[in-house]
Amino acid sequence: MNASTPEIILASSSIYRQRLLHQIGLEFRTVSPDVDEAPLQQNQQLTPKQIAEQLAKLKAESVAASCSNSIVIGSDQVCQLNEIPLGKPGSREDNIEQLKQLSGKTHQLITAVCICSGQNTYAFTDQTELTIRPLTESEIIRYVERDQPYDCAGGYRWEGAGITLFEKIETEDHTAILGLPLIRLVTVLRSLGIAIP
Numbered sequence: 001m002n003a004s005t006p007e008i009i010l011a012s013s014s015i016y017r018q019r020l021l022h023q024i025g026l027e028f029r030t031v032s033p034d035v036d037e038a039p040l041q042q043n044q045q046l047t048p049k050q051i052a053e054q055l056a057k058l059k060a061e062s063v064a065a066s067c068s069n070s071i072v073i074g075s076d077q078v079c080q081l082n083e084i085p086l087g088k089p090g091s092r093e094d095n096i097e098q099l100k101q102l103s104g105k106t107h108q109l110i111t112a113v114c115i116c117s118g119q120n121t122y123a124f125t126d127q128t129e130l131t132i133r134p135l136t137e138s139e140i141i142r143y144v145e146r147d148q149p150y151d152c153a154g155g156y157r158w159e160g161a162g163i164t165l166f167e168k169i170e171t172e173d174h175t176a177i178l179g180l181p182l183i184r185l186v187t188v189l190r191s192l193g194i195a196i197p
Helices: 015-023 048-064 092-102 137-147 161-165 174-178 182-191
Strands: 008-010 071-081 084-086 106-117 120-132 166-170
Touching: 008 015, 015 174, 048 071, 048 084, 048 106, 048 120, 084 092, 092 137, 106 174, 106 182, 120 174, 120 182, 137 161, 161 166
Parallel strands: 008 071
Antiparallel strands: 071 084, 071 106, 106 120, 120 166
16 A cells, blocks of 8 residues: 555454455455444334444444544444344344244345545445245254354354355345445445555
């Protein structure tokens, strides 16, 4: 990175998002945003899409406030079933229950991105439709014990054995499932003068 190229900051501690940026050869550093997510996540007046978009914006802006000469990328992902948000399971038992809810149904992963560059803000949202095949309880338990995806939206680890749970996936960008839609992100970064690849 030369002196005239702005520093890129990922406003996230997510290892999944970091891996995606490394995949495209981007030089960046991470800063964990100081954002209390609970009030937005618990606000029943907001749709899951609005929650994801507002959190992505808050994350990017919170880091950009102290890094004004940088390009800051904030992102958030919400899983929804029948327009009701599903949180990250957090435990084995909750993970099993969440996958029982999703079994045989179509749900959505909504991934919102906000990029702050100087006074400019760029935002977009990806919605992926995923259909989980009907699962037996023993299949769910075996899967959860194998991947332990307690920290993953939807309760499955797409890049692990989670792929075996699905019947159908409709998406414009499969990287959105991992938390950061690279196709549109790269388009914005190129418009800001970042050479990729």
